[in-house]
Amino acid sequence: MKKIIIAIDGYxxxxxxxFAKAIAARLGYLFIDSGAMYRAVTLFARQQGLIENGxxxxxxxxARLNEIDLSFRYNPETRKSDIWLNGADVxxxxxxxxxxxxxxxxSAVGAVRDFLVARQQxxxxxxxxxxxxxxxxxxxxxxxxxxxxxxxxPEVRAERRYKELQAQGAAVRFEDILNNIEERxxxxxxxxVGPLRQAEDxxxxxxxxxTIPEQMEWVMKLIEERTRPDKPL
Ligand code: DC
Numbered sequence: 759m760k761k762i763i764i765a766i767d768g769y770x771x772x773x774x775x776x777f778a779k780a781i782a783a784r785l786g787y788l789f790i791d792s793g794a795m796y797r798a799v800t801l802f803a804r805q806q807g808l809i810e811n812g813x814x815x816x817x818x819x820x821a822r823l824n825e826i827d828l829s830f831r832y833n834p835e836t837r838k839s840d841i842w843l844n845g846a847d848v849x850x851x852x853x854x855x856x857x858x859x860x861x862x863x864x865s866a867v868g869a870v871r872d873f874l875v876a877r878q879q880x881x882x883x884x885x886x887x888x889x890x891x892x893x894x895x896x897x898x899x900x901x902x903x904x905x906x907x908x909x910x911x912p913e914v915r916a917e918r919r920y921k922e923l924q925a926q927g928a929a930v931r932f933e934d935i936l937n938n939i940e941e942r943x944x945x946x947x948x949x950x951v952g953p954l955r956q957a958e959d960x961x962x963x964x965x966x967x968x969t970i971p972e973q974m975e976w977v978m979k980l981i982e983e984r985t986r987p988d989k990p991l
Contacts, residue, residue, distance in 0.1 A: 765894035768908030792891035797852035820869035905960035
């Protein structure tokens with residue numbers, strides 16, 4: 759079967775990563791969570807004191823991006839791939855509320871976006887990739903063979919995130935999560951560089967009332983269509 763690029767964009771916490779992961783596993787494709795990359799750069803900025811009260815020291819961060827070494831490595835314990843930042847597995851740390859709070863500001867920095875978009879394009883050069891994020895179908899892979907745009911009601915998304923964090927033993931309040939999601943929706947769509955928007959040729963998926971198996975069945979039909987040998991490359 760012809761290998762393609764599947765770009766999945768959409769609002770935060772609407773299950774993009776779980777869905778992308780499931781598709782990648784089914785097809786034997788590489789899964790790349792681009793949000794994890796923005797989160798890891800945010801963690802780096804926090805560690806280096808480059809964020810003060812939610813404000814990013816943009817020029818200093820831009821000058822130090824070359825100190826950042828990012829990679830995804832398989833974790834045999836969880837059987838998932840974790841993100842590593844400068845020699846350390848930071849998969850857990852990047853999901854904290856502190857990083858979630860600062861990540862929108864960091865991802866609005868043009869130099870950070872240029873740096874990460876270049877890395878992402880390199881990761882997809884051999885195709886056979888499912889990447890999820892905010893600008894994958896519009897900026898990173900504008901020629902992706904299949905683009906999905908995912909959305910779900912904010913309350914549904916907050917509930918999912920709440921359960922996820924609770925399961926990890928984090929003491930969190932539902933209201934805080936809902937506020938964070940709504941604020942990130944606003945910042946993601948309003949930022950000047952790489953804003954979240956549906957690409958013209960993206961297929962919309964509102965999964966408020968859909969299970970993962972239902973979404974899977976839906977997407978597999980699309981994938982079959984797009985990978986048909988008679989379809990020109
Ligand atoms: O998918 P996520 O919630 O883990 O993403 C974290 C943040 O990173 C999100 O607030 C927006 C930003 N992001 C981005 O700007 N561009 C991407 N391609 C992926 C994520």
